[in-house]
Amino acid sequence: MINEYEKLLAGLDDVNWAGLDHAYGSAEDVPGHIRTLCGSDDEAREQAFRSLFSSIFHQGSRYSASPVAVPFLARIAVAGPAAAREDAMWLLTRLAVDWHDEYDVTTGINVTGWRAAAAEWGPEELLPWYDEQLAAETDPDKRAELQETRDWVAAGNSFDSRWSALQSYDAVLAELPGLLVLLDDGDARLRTRIAYLLAWFPEFAATSMPRLTALAGQDEIPVTAATALLAAGLLGPSSMVRDITPYLEAEDPLVRWAAATALIRLAGLDEAPVGPGLVDRAVAELAAAARHPFDRVTDYCEGDLHAHIERTLQTLPPGPDSAAVRETLDACLPRIVWDHYGFRTRSAIEKLFPAPQPHPAPRYADLTTAQQQLLSDLAGHRHDWLIRSSADRLRDRGLPHTREALQTFVGAPSETPAQ
Known part of the structure; x- marks a missing residue:
């Protein structure tokens, strides 16, 4: 070393x-x-x-x-x-933070709820139960097994995944004061990484918010500025609306998308000063991003822009401009860039192909634009498991249901899939 x-x-x-x-x-x-x-x-x-x-x-x-x-x-x-x-x-x-934890990429993290749930299964709560079991157990082998488990719990362990994950979350929380220097690092990738990380620590927001808003306004790298801006929107109180609104006029579309996404999150807070007109402007910006996606994306929703837009719009209550929301959701539906569990993919197949295709099956060119987009995205997807997990739905509708068959059908070049 x-x-x-x-x-x-x-x-x-x-x-x-x-x-x-x-x-x-x-x-x-x-x-x-x-x-x-x-x-x-x-x-x-x-x-x-x-x-x-x-x-x-x-x-x-x-x-x-x-x-x-x-x-x-x-x-x-x-x-x-x-x-x-x-x-x-x-x-x-x-x-x-991982996708299994107590947070939502569009509304922020619920640390209070996470701590309450984890506390129910912490070592302090489990130890009395093991002590009772040991006191009542007479079988030597079972007592030995119970004692071993009791000692493991007494050493500060728990079987509950929320509890163990929270220990790592708190360990990172303790390191945030030292990590803040990365906001001024000469490497934009590190500035972006720390901005994204700070988005999930509301207990540190009093310290991080001023730094994030400054980074959003000063950084010349759009991905970094957008990441910081959305982090501020996820952490901030309703008063953040006045700080974020000007970014709807930003030159870069990725920054405008981040501002729109943040404003829709803030619109869901109590007493948020977000009028219908401002929400409509935010929806229009998300619609533009859905129609004309940018090459550069943030880490939010693992870089899946359309999934993020979809989840953001689904937090809005029905309103007079619901048609614009529906049109944007329709534009997002066939775009499968990344799908953590495959739910979006299977839902899109069901909605865009509600019935089996006629026999003989239509040519790719005869499908609707949305249907073509979905099958094209699947044919070129980086993870072959997503196609395998959706194969039954594709097969039931008379559609190609393997990567190779999809690539042939859409006329895409063959690629080696990621496992």
Whole structure:
């Protein structure tokens, strides 16, 4: 490891990693992976990140080793090797919030509800139950098993995923004061990453909000400015409306989209000073983005612009301009850029192809524009599992139901799918 980064890992070897766990058992391999992040071998560093993502953050699950790794990752994000800093920030973000947690990408995070739910299954709540079971159990084998589990809980563990995830969230929260320096970093990707991360910490909003609004107004990189602006809209009180409204006139369409999205979130707050006219302007901006999507996107909704627009508009109550909302939702329906669970894809297939196709099946050119768009997006989708999860619905409607068949049908070039 390069000596100049030794100080970042001070205390790493003082942790009893063997006494902590991750997805594959003992976490004794974690310090080696963290140390590799500060090394000069690019291939080894990439492998170390992959190992950490799959162990301390396994498909969204967090473990006792996860929050303990956070301070070291935060130091690397701030002052580690240039090649490691952005990945460290991304891992910190995923350790803090994942799609399984108590937040919605269009309305913000409900930390109060998350803490209340997690508290019901914390070690303090579980220990009395185990003590009662031990006192009543007479079978030696069952007592030994209960005692082992009771000791694990007493060490500060819980079986509840919300509780374990909250430990990592709080560990990242504790590092935010030090991570704020990234808002002034010369690397726009790091400024963007910290702006996105701050969006999910309302308990830190008194400190982060002024910095986010300043970044939105000053940063010359549209993706960074848009990310900061939407973070401020997710964190802010209803009074933020007056600060965000001017951005509807921004030159860059991505910034205008962020302002519109933030305003619709603020419109749902009590006593929000968002009149119907302003909401209509916001809807019009989202409609423009849906019709003419931009190449640059933010991390919100994993970069899926149309899914984000759809979810944003679904938070609006019915109003006099509902036709504009419906038209925009119709424009979003066939666009499948990323679909975390496949729900949007299957719903779009059902809505756009409500009945089986006639026999012989129509040519691609004979389908409606929306139907063509859906099948084209699926044919070129980066994840083959999405097509597999929707195969039954496609087959039932007489449509191509494999990647290869879809690519042939729409006339798209064959690509190697991501698994």
